[in-house]
Structures are given as C-alpha cells and as structure tokens.
Amino acid sequence: MIRFERVSKRYPNGREALSELSFGVEQGEMVFLTGRSGAGKSSVLKLIALLERPTRGLVVVNGENTAKLPLRRVPLFRRHIGIVLQDHQLLMDRPVFDNVALPLIVADTSFKEIDRRVRAALDQVGLLGKERVAPIELSAGEQQRVGIARAIVSKPPLLVADEPTGNLDATLAGEVMGLFRRFNEVGVTVVVATHAQHLVQASGCRQIALGDGRLI
Amino acid sequence: MASLSNWIARHGQALISSGGHLARHGFATALTVIVMGLALALPLALDLLVRNARGATGDFSDAVGMSVYLKPQVTEQTARQLAQNLSGHAGVANVTLITATQGLEELRTQSGFGAALDALSDNPLPNVLAIRPAADASSPAQLELLRRAVEAWPEVDSVQLDRDWLLRFDAILDLMRHMLWITATLLAAGVIAVVGNTIRLEIRSRSAEIEVTQLVGGSRAFVRRPFLYTGVLYGLIAGGIAWGIVAAARAALAPSAARLAAAYGQRFLLEGPSACELGWLALAGIVLGWIGAALASAHEIARSGPGRG
Numbered sequence: 001m002i003r004f005e006r007v008s009k010r011y012p013n014g015r016e017a018l019s020e021l022s023f024g025v026e027q028g029e030m031v032f033l034t035g036r037s038g039a040g041k042s043s044v045l046k047l048i049a050l051l052e053r054p055t056r057g058l059v060v061v062n063g064e065n066t067a068k069l070p071l072r073r074v075p076l077f078r079r080h081i082g083i084v085l086q087d088h089q090l091l092m093d094r095p096v097f098d099n100v101a102l103p104l105i106v107a108d109t110s111f112k113e114i115d116r117r118v119r120a121a122l123d124q125v126g127l128l129g130k131e132r133v134a135p136i137e138l139s140a141g142e143q144q145r146v147g148i149a150r151a152i153v154s155k156p157p158l159l160v161a162d163e164p165t166g167n168l169d170a171t172l173a174g175e176v177m178g179l180f181r182r183f184n185e186v187g188v189t190v191v192v193a194t195h196a197q198h199l200v201q202a203s204g205c206r207q208i209a210l211g212d213g214r215l216i
Numbered sequence: 217m218a219s220l221s222n223w224i225a226r227h228g229q230a231l232i233s234s235g236g237h238l239a240r241h242g243f244a245t246a247l248t249v250i251v252m253g254l255a256l257a258l259p260l261a262l263d264l265l266v267r268n269a270r271g272a273t274g275d276f277s278d279a280v281g282m283s284v285y286l287k288p289q290v291t292e293q294t295a296r297q298l299a300q301n302l303s304g305h306a307g308v309a310n311v312t313l314i315t316a317t318q319g320l321e322e323l324r325t326q327s328g329f330g331a332a333l334d335a336l337s338d339n340p341l342p343n344v345l346a347i348r349p350a351a352d353a354s355s356p357a358q359l360e361l362l363r364r365a366v367e368a369w370p371e372v373d374s375v376q377l378d379r380d381w382l383l384r385f386d387a388i389l390d391l392m393r394h395m396l397w398i399t400a401t402l403l404a405a406g407v408i409a410v411v412g413n414t415i416r417l418e419i420r421s422r423s424a425e426i427e428v429t430q431l432v433g434g435s436r437a438f439v440r441r442p443f444l445y446t447g448v449l450y451g452l453i454a455g456g457i458a459w460g461i462v463a464a465a466r467a468a469l470a471p472s473a474a475r476l477a478a479a480y481g482q483r484f485l486l487e488g489p490s491a492c493e494l495g496w497l498a499l500a501g502i503v504l505g506w507i508g509a510a511l512a513s514a515h516e517i518a519r520s521g522p523g524r525g
Contacts, residue, residue: 072435079433089428106434110222150432
C-alpha cells in the first residue's frame with residue numbers, strides 16, 4: 001500500500017527532515033509512526049498525502065509513484081486517502097454535516113448518496129444527531145471525531161492521521177484509537193503518527209520508530 | 217443522464233451559495249456593483265446621446281436646403297431652364313427660382329438700403345435657384361454630393377449649403393461615436409479590475425476553506441467555481457443597475473428635451489434604453505465579471521500540489 005525507498009526530504013530552509021528512509025506498509029495493516037517531535041513523522045505523512053514531494057528517493061502510494069503524478073491528478077489521488085490532522089481543520093462557519101460532506105461534494109457524489117454516507121460516517125464516530133450543530137459548540141474530542149468522520153466518509157482504502165490524540169485527554173484518546181482500530185478491522189490501511197507510547201503499546205500494532213529522519 | 221443532473225445540481229448549488237454569500241455581505245456587494253454599474257452606464261449613456269442627437273438632426277433635415285448662385289451673365293431664360301432640369305434631378309424635392317429682379321426687390325424692401333440701391337445703374341444680383349432636397353436624400357453626405365454635382369455646371373458660380381453646421385455637427389457625432397468605443401473599452405477594463413480585486417480579497421478571506429477543500433481532494437476547478445459565479449452575479453447585477461441609471465437619467469431629461477424640440481417646432485421624443493439594451497448590458501456585465509473573477513482566481517488559487525496543498 002505504501003513503499004518508501006531511500007527517501008530524503010530537505011526543506012527550503014535547509015533542514016533535512018528525512019534521510020535515506022525506507023519502509024513499507026502492507027494493505028490492511030495498521031502501523032504507528034513514533035518518535036519525538038521533529039523526528040520526521042509529519043514529513044512522512046505529508047509525503048504520503050502528496051502535500052510534499054521527496055527531494056530524493058521513491059514514494060509509492062496506492063500503486064502510484066507520487067513523483068510521476070501530474071499536478072492536475074493530485075486531487076483525485078487525495079480522494080483515496082483519508083487525512084486526519086491534529087488541528088482538525090474544520091470549517092467553523094459550517095454545520096457538522098457540511099464539514100463531513102465536503103470530500104463527497106468535491107467528488108460530485110449525488111445528494112441522496114451524500115446524505116446517506118454522512119449519516120453513516122457520523123454514526124461510526126458516535127455523533128449521529130449532531131448534523132446541524134456548529135463545530136464550535138462541540139467539545140475538543142467531538143471536533144476531532146468530526147474530522148475523522150470527514151476522513152472516512154468517502155471510504156478511502158488508506159487513512160493517515162497526524163497526532164490525532166494530541167489535544168485529547170487519556171479517555172478521549174483511547175476512544176479515538178479505538179475508532180481507528182475498528183476501521184482497520186474492516187480493511188482500511190491505517191497509518192497514525194503519534195508520540196503517545198502507551199497507546200501504541202496497548203494496541204499491539206507494528207511501530208515504525210523515527211529519530212532524526214531515520215529508522216531507529 | 218444522472219451525471220448531467222448531478223452537474224446541474226452542483227452548479228446550481230455553487231450559484232446559490234455565491235448568491236447567498238453576496239446577500240450576507242450586502243454592503244460590500246452594494247459598493248462593488250454600484251462602481252461596476254456606473255462604469256457600464258457611462259458608455260450606454262454616451263451611445264444614447266449620440267443616437268438621440270442624430271435622430272434630432274434627422275428631424276430637422278427638411279429645414280435644410282441649398283442656394284445655387286448662377287453666374288451674372290446667365291439670363292433669366294436660361295435660369296428657368298436650369299430650374300426645370302434640376303427639378304428632375306434625383307434627390308431634389310423642388311426648385312424655386314429667385315430672379316435677380318426679385319432678389320433686388322426683396323433687398324430693397326427688407327434691408328432699408330432702398331435709396332442706395334436706386335443709385336446703382338444696373339442690378340448686381342445674380343439669379344438664384346433655391347433647392348429643397350427630398351426627405352430621403354437629405355443626409356449630409358448626400359447633400360454634399362448634390363452640391364458638387366450642381367457646382368460643376370458651367371452656368372453656376374457657387375453653391376452654398378444653408379446648413380453647413382449640419383455637416384460639422386455630423387462630424388462631431390462621428391467623433392463622439394469613436395470616443396464611445398474608447399471609453400467603453402477603458403471602462404470595461406475598469407470593471408474587470410474592480411471585480412478582480414473584490415474576488416481576490418474574497419479568496420484571501422476564505423483561504424482556510426480553500427485549503428481544507430484541497431486537502432480532501434477538491435480540484436482547482438471546484439475551488440474556483442463559486443468565485444466565478446460570484447463574478448458573474450456581480451456583473452449581472454451591475455448590468456441591471458447601469459440600465460436603471462440610464463433609464464432614470466432619461467426620465468429626468470425628457471421634459472427639457474421636449475421643450476428644446478418644441479422651440480424648433482419639432483415633436484421629438486428622447487429615446488431611452490430598451491429591453492434589448494438591458495440584455496446587452498447584462499451580457500457585458502456577465503462576461504466582464506467572469507473575466508475578472510477568472511483572472512483573480514487563476515492568480516490567487518494555487519494548484520493543490522505538493523508544498524502548497
């Protein structure tokens with residue numbers, strides 16, 4: 001599902017975030033990217049979601065060599081990846097329904113289908129009935145779950161999450177991890193970047209530990 | 217079929233959401249469309265001015281004629297013959313012969329130089345033919361043609377158009393018509409700039425939304441769509457405003473124009489903007505609004521590519 005081969009990433013400011021990194025993630029697998037902040041976790045996720053391109057090396061996602069993907073095909077490529085960020089990037093002036101529906105709207109899904117799938121996604125994250133609520137009225141944990149519902153609403157085969165529990169207390173963090181486990185159980189490949197070691201150990205999943213942009 | 221109705225629904229939704237956005241920001245919208253409306257109204261007003269002026273002088277054309285001064289040695293007999301020939305000429309309604317004797321008589325009674333004229337040994341005045349052109353041949357160009365033809369006759373000394381000012385006025389109108397095109401072009405560029413700048417600010421204020429949309433796989437076309445519709449709506453509203461401005465100006469000017477026409481003994485209606493012009497203004501507004509929005513969004517919205525997504 002994901003293959004990194006000798007990938008280096010150097011940012012314009014000269015900082016080398018990744019150096020000669022190689023790893024793979026199988027289809028249907030759930031893995032954790034761990035390491036201190038600055039270890040390169042976010043860079044790996046950005047390369048997977050094509051928010052960045054590698055300076056050197058090969059990144060293959062969903063069978064696509066990301067280096068060869070023309071810009072105009074990037075939107076289509078992203079529709080097959082669910083992305084969850086620490087600051088969940090919700091549109092605060094739109095109700096929950098509109099936020100979750102966004103990936104379906106950009107993909108020209110019919111209204112009937114949108115209605116059905118948004119409710120299904122909200123049901124999965126335990127927020128059914130909050131469609132008309134503004135995100136600002138929700139708790140931090142609920143907001144993060146809206147972000148997760150948005151990431152899974154179009155049923156992507158791959159879900160990547162960058163510090164999804166960063167702003168949550170232990171109980172809420174456990175709930176969110178439970179959600180990811182459940183998606184993984186139905187076949188979704190899941191990559192979660194986190195520094196919450198206890199959650200990783202509790203899950204029993206494989207972890208890819210990064211330090212200074214290399215495997216450790 | 218399903219995808220077509222889906223497409224229509226998508227675009228309808230973008231249109232409605234753009235309209236809603238404009239309505240929610242009523243004051244900003246009003247400022248923009250008023251500036252655009254004024255810019256669109258000016259060329260139309262100028263066009264109507266030229267057309268009305270042309271219409272008015274067309275009405276006055278039956279007051280236009282020309283005087284043909286024959287050479288002194290031409291006899292009254294020959295003059296009568298020439299008048300006869302001229303009556304048959306195309307574009308001539310009728311010809312009146314004012315003989316030298318009649319002319320002198322007129323001068324004697326009207327000028328008060330009676331005694332001085334009596335002192336002359338013989339009549340210094342030539343025979344004159346007064347030509348009234350046909351109604352369908354009274355344009356300045358046609359009159360000029362007739363004047364040249366008559367002037368070429370050997371018996372003719374000179375020809376004077378009674379209304380030389382008409383020619384000049386026509387030249388002025390021509391100049392104004394050309395100015396109209398220059399003005400319209402400049403103002404169209406102005407409209408594009410106003411829309412472009414407004415849309416640019418709007419894109420900036422909605423950058424978070426654009427970023428999220430691109431993150432979840434929204435194409436550039438999708439992101440640009442509501443802004444293009446916003447530009448089109450601006451143009452459409454501005455077109456309506458421009459028409460309203462010109463129609464109101466016409467209504468305000470109609471009474472004084474009627475008084476002016478009455479002073480010339482004419483019945484003259486000030487022509488106003490028609491429904492057809494409303495359509496053209498709306499179309500111009502839509503096209504210009506779209507161009508402005510397209511330029512601004514092409515410039516402001518980066519492709520959702522790596523490093524910019």
